[in-house]
Every structure is written in structure tokens, then in C-alpha cells.
Amino acid sequence: MNNSLPRGEFRDTNTSAVYAVYSILRRQPWKAMAITTWSAMRRFLHMALIASSLAALLLTLAQAHSYKVLSSYVPFKFQIGERTFRPGRYDFMVAGPGIVAMRDEHEHFVASITTKVRTTGGPATSSKLVFNTHTKTAQLIQIWATVGEPGMDVVGEEKSVRAAQPAAPVNTFQPGFGFLMERQSAPGLKH
Secondary structure (H helix, E strand, C coil), X not given: CCCECCCCCXXXXXXXXXXXXXXXXXXXXXXXXXXXXXXXXXXXXXXXXXXXXXXXXHHHHHHCCCCEEEEEEECCCEEECCEEECCEEEEEEEEECCEEEEECCCCCEEEEEEEEECCCCCECCCCEEEEECCCCCEEEEEEECCCCCECEEEEEECCCCCCCCCCCCCCCCCCCCHHHHCCCCCCCCCC
């Protein structure tokens, strides 16, 4: 009894079901399904990446601040508070209410100036810096950064680094476990 077909395929009594499963598995239906699933998933991932990039860009643009900047060349030494600055190009950036950041020509922040809004004098007709030159070293006293807005009186420099305060004396007694074993004798206590 020979249950072999001419092409070497084996025939069993239940050949039709076995052969159907074998032919389905030989066609590899999962391969076509995997290719279509992967291409759909790749499109989804591309769209998700584009959407998240767009959302991040919009969030960055929404959080971006525009600062009013006054750039000026100061041809002499001047003071703000107790600090003296050399002649050169400086940028005065209005960072917030009452705060003006000052950058030097190398774009390093060199000072944070506290200001208050001028209540007299009306809006600025031009951007300018006003110095008090009646002292040995000129003092910066006003900043008029934006045309059409009131100027700012310079109050002083905000000190970002404060002098170190002397530390309070620290109790150096570090109790260990020895104090638990050493009991003081007192009336009514036994060792």
C-alpha cells in the first residue's frame, strides 16, 4: 500500500482537511496581512509624529516672549547703583514689570536693573537713555525704551548674588547609641 502521490506529497485518510491547511500555510497569508498592517501603522506613526511636532511648535510659539530692546552705545563710564560699567554697546531689555536686563556687546547679561514707571512727562517720543552727569561718574537715571510708552526711572541694580550670611552656631553634640546604655542614677531607678 502506497499512500504517496507522484510529487512526493503524503496522503492520509483525512487528506482533504490536512491538505487544505497545508496549502493555506504554504501561501503564507500572515505575510500579506503583516505588510498591510505595517504600512498602515507606519502611516499612523508618521501622522502622529507630524502632529506632535506641530503641537510642540505651536506651544513654543505661544510661550515665546517678545522683549522691548533698546540698543545704545554709551561713550563714557557710567554707574547703575554701586557698579560702574565701561564705555561700550549695551542692550537694555524690558524683561517684565519693573525689571530691565542689561547685556554687553558680547551678549552677556551683566546687570538686572530695577525700575519704576514714570508718572510724569508723558509717553516717549524717542528711545533714549538719560544720565545724570553732575557727578564724577555718570549715573543712569532713566530708560525710555519704547516710543509711545512712558519712561522708566532707574531705582538701582537688583543683586542676584547676595553676600553670605554667617551661619548660626551648630550644636556639635551628636548622640549615638551609647547614651541609651548610660543611665543616670536617680532615686527610684535601678541598674
